[in-house]
Amino acid sequence: MYRLTKHKELLGTVSIIIATLCWGFSGCSGQYLLHDLALPTPVVLCIRQISAGIILILLDLIFRKKDSKAHPHPSIWQSMEDTMTLVFFAIFGICLTQFTFFMSIYYSDSGTATVLQYLSTIIILIVTCIRTRTLPKKTEAAAIIAAVAGTFIISTGGRPGNLAISGYALFFGLICAFSYSTYTLIPGKIVRTYGAKYIVGRGMLISGIFFSIFVRPWTYSIDITPQVILGFCGLILIGTAAGSTFYHFGASLLPPVKAGTLANFDPVSSVILTALLLGTRFTAADLIGFFFIIGAVFLLNIYQVKKA
Numbered sequence: 141m142y143r144l145t146k147h148k149e150l151l152g153t154v155s156i157i158i159a160t161l162c163w164g165f166s167g168c169s170g171q172y173l174l175h176d177l178a179l180p181t182p183v184v185l186c187i188r189q190i191s192a193g194i195i196l197i198l199l200d201l202i203f204r205k206k207d208s209k210a211h212p213h214p215s216i217w218q219s220m221e222d223t224m225t226l227v228f229f230a231i232f233g234i235c236l237t238q239f240t241f242f243m244s245i246y247y248s249d250s251g252t253a254t255v256l257q258y259l260s261t262i263i264i265l266i267v268t269c270i271r272t273r274t275l276p277k278k279t280e281a282a283a284i285i286a287a288v289a290g291t292f293i294i295s296t297g298g299r300p301g302n303l304a305i306s307g308y309a310l311f312f313g314l315i316c317a318f319s320y321s322t323y324t325l326i327p328g329k330i331v332r333t334y335g336a337k338y339i340v341g342r343g344m345l346i347s348g349i350f351f352s353i354f355v356r357p358w359t360y361s362i363d364i365t366p367q368v369i370l371g372f373c374g375l376i377l378i379g380t381a382a383g384s385t386f387y388h389f390g391a392s393l394l395p396p397v398k399a400g401t402l403a404n405f406d407p408v409s410s411v412i413l414t415a416l417l418l419g420t421r422f423t424a425a426d427l428i429g430f431f432f433i434i435g436a437v438f439l440l441n442i443y444q445v446k447k448a
Contacts, residue, residue, distance in 0.1 A: 148393045149393065149394065151390075151393055152389075152390040152391070152392070152393030152394040152399070153390065153394065153402060154390070155386045155387070155389050155390030155393070156386065156387055156390035156391065156394070156399055156402040156403060156405075157402060157405060158386045158390075159382075159383045159384075159386035159387035159390060159403070160383075160402070160403060160405040160406045160408075160409045161409045161413070162378050162379055162382045162383035162386060163379060163383045163406045163409065163410070164250075164254070164406060164408075164409030164410035164411075164412070164413040164414075165374055165378050165379060165409075165413055165417075166374065166375050166378060166379020166380070166383065167245065167250030167251075167253065167254055167379075167410045167413075167414070168250050168374070168410070168413050168414055168417050168418055169371050169372070169373075169374030169375040169378070169379060170184065170188075170242060170245050170250060170375055171245050171249055171250040171414065171418060171420075172371050172374070172418065173368070173371040173372070173375065174242070174245060174246045175246075175249075175418075176367075176418075177367060177368060177371060179362060179368070179371075180360055180362075181242050181243060181246050182351070182355040182357065183355065183357045183360050183362065184242065184375075185238055185239060185242050185348075185351060185355075186348055186351055186352045186355055186357040187357065187372065187376075188238070188348075188372075188375055188376060188380075189234070189235075189238060189344050189345070189347050189348030189351060190344075190345060190348035190349065190352070191348075191372075191376045191380075192341075192344050192348075192376055192379075192380040192381075193341050193342065193343070193344030193345030193346075193347075193348055194341075194345060195341075195376065195377075195380055195381045196337050196340055196341030196344060196380065196381075196384060197337075197338075197341040197342060197345065199337055199341070199381065199384065199385065200335065200337040200338045200341050203337070203388075204335075204338075214333065214334065216330065216333075216334055216338070216339075216342070222329075222330050222333070222334075225326065225327065225329070225330050226327075226330060226339065226342060226343060226346070227346060228326065229323075229326045229327045229330075229339070229343050230342075230343040230344070230346035230347040230350065231346075231347060231350055232319070232322055232326070233319065233322050233323035233326050233327065233343070234323060234340070234343045234344055234346075234347040235347035235350060235351055236315075236319040236322070237257075237316055237319040237320045237322075237323045238347070239351070240312045240313075240315045240316035240319055241253055241257055241312075241316045241320075243308070243312040244256060244257075244309050244312040244313040244316055247306040247308040247309035247312065248305055248306060248309035248313070249414055249418075249420045250410050250413075250414045250418075250420075251407070251410050251411035251414040251415070251420065251422065251430070252294065252305065252309065252313065252426070253309070253312075253313055253316070254406060254407045254410035254411070255290075255294070255407045255410075255411065255429075255430050255433050255434065256291070256294075256310075256313030256314065256316065256317055256433075257313065257316045257317055257320050257407075258317070258404070258406070258407050258433060258434070258437050259287055259291065259313075259314070259317035259433060260317045260318070260320035260321040260323075260324060261404075261436075261437045261440055261441075262283060262284055262287040262436060262437075262440070263317055263318060263321045264321050264324060264325065265280055265283070265284065265440060266284065267321065267325075277443075279439060279440070279443040280440065280443065282436075282439065283436040283437075283439045283440040283443075284436070286432045286433070286435055286436035286439070287432065287433050287436040287437075289429075289432050290428075290429040290430065290431070290432030290433035290434075290435075290436065291314075291429065291433065292429075293425050293428050293429035293432065294310075294425070294426060294429030294430070294433075295310050295429075296425075297423065297425040298425045298428070304423070304425060304426075327339050327343070336388070337384065337388065387399075387403065390402075397441075397444065397445050398445070400441065401438070401441040401442070401445060404434070404437050404438060404441060407430070407433075407434050407437075408434060411430055
């Protein structure tokens, strides 16, 4: 029994780490499409959202079919309140998060955009403290200070009065962190009712259709080359299909808190893969800033694990 438990724990840990590598590779693919192939950001986003939404819905249907007889699943369209929550989540959670994330990649790189996105963990902590009218504990305060310091170092290169990265990259990265907080907080009730893949898949499809109405991607002329196909395969198949499958498989074998903590390897993998695969060079200040922000996220998660 002990060996079986250890085996499941190891398998779950490896699966989630592979999932974070898939997510990091997805960011690299996005950077490749935007920087190297010079594809329009709105078009890449529309194709990604709609394709990823369809894939997640299909994966959800496949997994649900296996246990539908034992555990019948409700349909979200039968509840007007839940449907409105899903639409709100799709537009102000998924659509806004993905748009600002891809714009941050466009003006900087995948590693920087992903690290800035993970400031959302600190934002959620601050919002929680405000809502509960409580001061952050010592560990939480240390995480907030580290995250602010990391953001300052990345944006200034450690030199006050100097902007080391594009102002647009910093702007979209911070907006992405705030919108990702919304992405995390909004769908709690409906995710518990219908499941993560069910909600995220449909949310992505709705956000892709909503965004396409304004962008009209069919009006753009794009040459479908092997490089373009390869980039979208990395962005959609590896980043969404493989990443989601590995994560949910690993999460089914591990306690939720540990699964969530391991998922925070995403910015680490993104920074490493961006440097290895795309040759992006990070300065010493960048790496120190990344260390502060990623360290703050891990510190906060470890504290929450102990608290739980």
